[in-house]
Structures are given as structure tokens and as C-alpha cells.
Amino acid sequence: MDRLILADTERREIKALLNVSMDIDLNETKDFELSVHRSAWDDTYQYGGYIFKPGTEIGGRIGRLNTDTALETVKVCGLTWRGMLNRKVIEPPAGQDYRRISGELHEVMKELIEPEFEGLFLVSEADTGVTVKNHKFERYTDLLSGIIKMLKSVKYKLRITYQEESQRAGYVLVEAVPIIDYSSQIELSSDSGLDFQLNDIRNGYNHMIVAGKGELAERNVFHLYAWPDGSIRKTPYYTGIDERVYVYENTSTETEEVEEKAREEFAELMNRQEFTMNTSDLQMEVGIGDILGGRDYLTGVYMAKPVENIIYTTDAYGTMNVEYQLEGED
CATH class of the missing domain: 3.55.50 (Phage tail protein beta-alpha-beta fold)
Known part of the structure; x- marks a missing residue:
């Protein structure tokens, strides 16, 4: 790993951080944790100070120190840059x-x-x-x-x-x-040495009855319908044996926002594709929001998903591991 820098509250560089391990989650927990050995501890680690790796997104502002005299390390923690925007x-x-x-x-x-x-x-x-x-x-x-x-x-x-x-x-x-759609440039498969799981769901809900504010006959009720192309419309497509109905109730959201919330919920319940990839060995540089795709040649199933999060971990010797998490992946 290149230099990881410690800076003071005015972002004046103090020193390169050596022999510390790091865990930084850019976009899910949006925080970082440094483990500093007690023998290497000094007062340069300040609340409101910063860590960063120049030219990358790795970094954030120190907001918490966690010390336990029974352990050999002090934890220096804080929000990532995305975490600060999130606040x-x-x-x-x-x-x-x-x-x-x-x-x-x-x-x-x-x-x-x-x-x-x-x-x-x-x-x-x-x-x-x-x-x-x-x-x-x-x-x-x-x-x-x-x-x-x-x-x-x-x-x-x-x-x-x-x-x-x-x-x-x-x-x-x-x-x-x-956004870079790598799925249109590079098709990842087991031939690439990457394992992934594809879940093609064809029995999801395709008709949502939305019940908003109001009582009985005066209640704000409308219908949304899923179409084969994945769109959500106000007119039905599926009928009879293929129709599957879900009732969505929301009495706490303002009327003009209910449809937006309902559509978000519907997208999680209708026919969809789930894609999880073991990206720890991914030999390419991708960013949050870029799209990866994979194909199972046995079943013919293909799907693509955006990268939702990147987690960097290093040991005390500076060896880095990068984990890419795809949208919808736990």
C-alpha cells in the first residue's frame, strides 16, 4: 500500500502511518478503524484530525478513540468522506x-x-x-x-x-x-476464475395495491403493475394465473410521496435478478457505481449489477485486501 498519512485538525501532514492495520468501509458503514500498537502510540492522533491516502478515496476524519488496557492496540476510528456527506x-x-x-x-x-x-x-x-x-x-x-x-x-x-x-x-x-458498464466490455464467468451466484426470480409480485392516507372508502388507493421489461406502469400486463398481488400500506408518508416510496418497495418484490460475486480476486480497478456482469454458461443465465461498496483492509505490514460489494449484497 502507498503512504497512509496522518494529519492534524488543519490537515497539516504529521507523518506516514507505518505498522498500523486498517479497515475502511467506504459506503456501507462509511467509517474506518486503525489499530495502533500501544508501544507506537503518541499524542499526534487527535480528535478532528485526518487520515488519507493521497489520490484515492481512502481517508476520513478522526472522531473516536477506543482503548482497552487488556489489549495491545488502540483503535482510532472515524467517518469516511462519504460518511461525512451522509451526515x-x-x-x-x-x-x-x-x-x-x-x-x-x-x-x-x-x-x-x-x-x-x-x-x-x-x-x-x-x-x-x-x-x-x-x-x-x-x-x-x-x-x-x-x-x-x-x-x-x-x-x-x-x-x-x-x-x-x-x-x-x-x-x-x-x-x-x-458510470462505466464493464458488463458490456468484459463478461466475467467461471472461466475467469471468479465464483458468483445468480438468482433469476420469475415468481415475484406483479400487481401492487397502494393504500395511503385516509379511512375506508375515502382512503387514497391506486394500483401499480410490473411489466416484462422491468418497468412499473399504471396499466396491467399480467392477468389470471400469472397475476400475483401485493398490498402496500403507507399512512405515514405525505400523499405526493407515497407513489415514489411504493415504487421503491415494488422493485424489491417483483421479478428480478440477484447477482453476488466473489470479487476479492477481481483483477481490475472499478469504482462505486460501476457495473459488473457475469454469465453461467450451463444455465445461460446472465445478469449485471453496480458496485455498491468497497472495503479496504491492511495488516500491520501494509498488505492490502480489497473487497467489492455489489448492489443488494449483504
Whole structure:
């Protein structure tokens, strides 16, 4: 592993971290844990200080120290950069139901991110050439989820790297970049030396009755229907023996948001494909949001899934293991 750096609360570099083990979960728990041997401990590990590996997403801000005199190590823990974005909220403007935004991707990201972080997070100045128009964020969504969902709507993803500076403190560079669909370039199979599990579900629900607020005949009720292409529509396709009905009740969500929540729930219940891959031996560099695909030549089943999380672990000698988790994988 290249240098893992410890910096103070002003992001001034203190030292390279040697002989420490690390576990950093970028996008699920969104935190990191360093194990420092008690004999190597000193007061340079500060609350509000930083760790980072320059040029990568590996890094975050120290927020917790865990010490146990019965153990030989001290745990230094904190949030990843995504974890910090996750702790901010996109609020609707006063008097409005939703926050809406329009413009070039980096311009709108700059408006959302930079005021929250006092120079720590900087959005790229490059023009992506891609815009959103009147994009509506969910009410009080966290900043990370809101931005990822916005970018995904135009087939982009979030890229985060820590940038070193020679004359001033470094910063976290945030960029919007296109999602790479590796499944259209490289077909992974058992011939690649990778094991994976494919689950092709054809007996899911295809008719959802949505029951929202209200009582009895006055209750807000409408219907959603799954179609063979995976879309959700207001008109039915499956009937008779092939129809499978699910009742979704939601009396706590505002009426105008019920359909959005119902569609999200429906997508988890209808016909779908589940794909889990042992990616520990994956010999390619992929980012969160990129798409991997695999085929079982025996059954002919093929499917593709986006990478949802990356976990890095190192031992005290700096040997790194990388685990890629796909969407829907525990």
C-alpha cells in the first residue's frame, strides 16, 4: 500500500502511518478503524484530525478513540468522506415542499457541498457538459444519497479523491464522472476464475395495491403493475394465473410521496435478478457505481449489477485486501 498519512485538525501532514492495520468501509458503514500498537502510540492522533491516502478515496476524519488496557492496540476510528456527506441534509427552502435544482452537474454539486465543509470538500471546476433540470430531492434526504441519486439519473457517479498540496492544506476533490458498464466490455464467468451466484426470480409480485392516507372508502388507493421489461406502469400486463398481488400500506408518508416510496418497495418484490460475486480476486480497478456482469454458461443465465461498496483492509505490514460489494449484497 502507498503512504497512509496522518494529519492534524488543519490537515497539516504529521507523518506516514507505518505498522498500523486498517479497515475502511467506504459506503456501507462509511467509517474506518486503525489499530495502533500501544508501544507506537503518541499524542499526534487527535480528535478532528485526518487520515488519507493521497489520490484515492481512502481517508476520513478522526472522531473516536477506543482503548482497552487488556489489549495491545488502540483503535482510532472515524467517518469516511462519504460518511461525512451522509451526515448532512438537503432541506427544502422555507415555504417550499421540496428542494429543486437545475444546472451543470459540478455547478449544482458545488452549491450543495462546498458551503457545508469550510474548504475541506471542493468540487471540480471542469464542465461535464451534462445538466439536470428542475431535479427534485426527497424531503430531508441526506446529502450523499441525494447527490448519488441525482447523478445516477444521468448515468453519472460520484468520484472522491484526497488531493495533496505543497503550499497549503490538502482537500477532498469531488467529481461527477460517467458510470462505466464493464458488463458490456468484459463478461466475467467461471472461466475467469471468479465464483458468483445468480438468482433469476420469475415468481415475484406483479400487481401492487397502494393504500395511503385516509379511512375506508375515502382512503387514497391506486394500483401499480410490473411489466416484462422491468418497468412499473399504471396499466396491467399480467392477468389470471400469472397475476400475483401485493398490498402496500403507507399512512405515514405525505400523499405526493407515497407513489415514489411504493415504487421503491415494488422493485424489491417483483421479478428480478440477484447477482453476488466473489470479487476479492477481481483483477481490475472499478469504482462505486460501476457495473459488473457475469454469465453461467450451463444455465445461460446472465445478469449485471453496480458496485455498491468497497472495503479496504491492511495488516500491520501494509498488505492490502480489497473487497467489492455489489448492489443488494449483504
